Amino acid sequence: MPDAKTAPNIANAEALKKMYADMLLIRRFEERSGQLYGMGLIGGFCHLYIGQEAVVVGMQAATRPEDQVITAYRDHGHMLATGMDPNGVMAELTGRSGGYSRGKGGSMHMFSSDKKFYGGHGIVGAQVPLGTGLAFANKYRGNKGVCLTYFGDGASNQGQVYESFNMAELWKLPVVYIIENNQYAMGTSVNRSSALTDFSKRGSSFNIPGVQVDGMDVEAVEAAGREAMEYCRAGKGPIILEMKTYRYRGHSMSDPAKYRSKEEVAEVREKRDPIDHFASKLIQRGVATDADLKAMDSAIKARVIAAADFATSSPEPAIEELYTDITV
Numbered sequence: 001m002p003d004a005k006t007a008p009n010i011a012n013a014e015a016l017k018k019m020y021a022d023m024l025l026i027r028r029f030e031e032r033s034g035q036l037y038g039m040g041l042i043g044g045f046c047h048l049y050i051g052q053e054a055v056v057v058g059m060q061a062a063t064r065p066e067d068q069v070i071t072a073y074r075d076h077g078h079m080l081a082t083g084m085d086p087n088g089v090m091a092e093l094t095g096r097s098g099g100y101s102r103g104k105g106g107s108m109h110m111f112s113s114d115k116k117f118y119g120g121h122g123i124v125g126a127q128v129p130l131g132t133g134l135a136f137a138n139k140y141r142g143n144k145g146v147c148l149t150y151f152g153d154g155a156s157n158q159g160q161v162y163e164s165f166n167m168a169e170l171w172k173l174p175v176v177y178i179i180e181n182n183q184y185a186m187g188t189s190v191n192r193s194s195a196l197t198d199f200s201k202r203g204s205s206f207n208i209p210g211v212q213v214d215g216m217d218v219e220a221v222e223a224a225g226r227e228a229m230e231y232c233r234a235g236k237g238p239i240i241l242e243m244k245t246y247r248y249r250g251h252s253m254s255d256p257a258k259y260r261s262k263e264e265v266a267e268v269r270e271k272r273d274p275i276d277h278f279a280s281k282l283i284q285r286g287v288a289t290d291a292d293l294k295a296m297d298s299a300i301k302a303r304v305i306a307a308a309d310f311a312t313s314s315p316e317p318a319i320e321e322l323y324t325d326i327t328v
Contacts, residue, residue: 013287019061019218020282021296023053023275026077028297028304029086033076033093037253041312042093045122046107049077051248054274055180056081058221059148062229066138066145068116070131072152073108074180074247075120082115086307096314103317104325125151125158128177132164135175135238146174146232154185156199165206165238172237176228177203179240180215182247187259200242208238215243216272246272 030048037046049056052074060069060081071078079089084100092099092110100110108122118134121127131149138145155161156179168175179199183190190197200210209231213224221243228239246268250257257265282288288296 015061016282016287017292017296019057019222020275020278020288020293021300022057022060022081023218023278024297025086025300025303026053026057026080027275028300029080029090029307030076032304032308033090034249034253036090036094036308036312042107043095044106044108045073046093046253047074047251048249048253049074049247051268051274052180052182052215052243052245053077054218054221054278055178055215055243055245056150058218059176059178059225061218061222062225063148064145064229066116066143067229068118068131068134068138068145068147069150070118070127070134070147071120071150072124072127072155073120073122074152075108075110078150079110079112079115079117079120082112082117084112084115084117086303087310090307090311091314094311094314095316096311097317097321098310098314102321102324104321125155125160127151128155128158128161129164131177132168132173132175135168135173136171138174139171144174144233146176146229148176148178150178150180152185153179153181153183153190153194153199154188156202157185157194161202162206165203165208168238169203169206169208172235174232174235175238176225176232177208177238177240179242180245181242182245184247184251184259186251187255187257189259198242200240203238203240208240210240210242212242212244215245216274216277218274218278 030050036042056077069082088100092101093107095103097103109120111119128151131147134147181199185193200212203210211224214220224241228241231239248265279293
């Protein structure tokens, strides 16, 4: 059984296996995305989520249908965790008409109102006031929805973040600010770019409570997320969750990540990988066998290959799409 530190609320085996499958889908999808980018089939920027899968999967496991998600540009994992179709996500990455934004948004700008996913935003920190606005709408409508607003350690230094904090606490808005602290703001270590490296305290001057969470442990994330969302639903206002996580790849596909050693990345992979360590837990608890997990991986790989095939065989947007979705 899990120890008291993780205190997971998900008890049945199927739910645990779903969390594992969701993390694995994100990992395999991102690996394939990296391959397609290297082949020139994905243009523009592409920021991979490899290593951070436990954060979004754990948080999503704690949500209700009325909750929303908004994030920055390292967003593929968030899309998949909300239930968006891998075919549509991959088609958007490759700029095809079958994508969620009909091939015009690319990696950083796709949305799904059905899944209550509101982007994908390319401007650093821009999603934070937008997420605060979504929370304001929830309170105005009285629907008990909570907006999960994700941003990184680098965006935490943006001024608009603190303006949002002030309004959210002043009006007691139901928003969970999730700081994905992956240790590097682009290529700069948090120790060299942030005067206060405990990001859970970033809301203290606004009376916003914060909690540090092991973002490499999906059960710890789920437990913290559930508590945070209940705090918001109770009308107590916003809360901050600092997810201590790590990205294995560079900031984007064009970043060789020479600002850190290969040994550092290898050590995190060996000692803290969220998928490998959760797999070991599932086997130890008798939730799944090694054969079960291998079969799951094979099925997910086939699903990702099918998504890539769907994307690369889909047509590019028609020329008429140049004139749609334009406000004049």
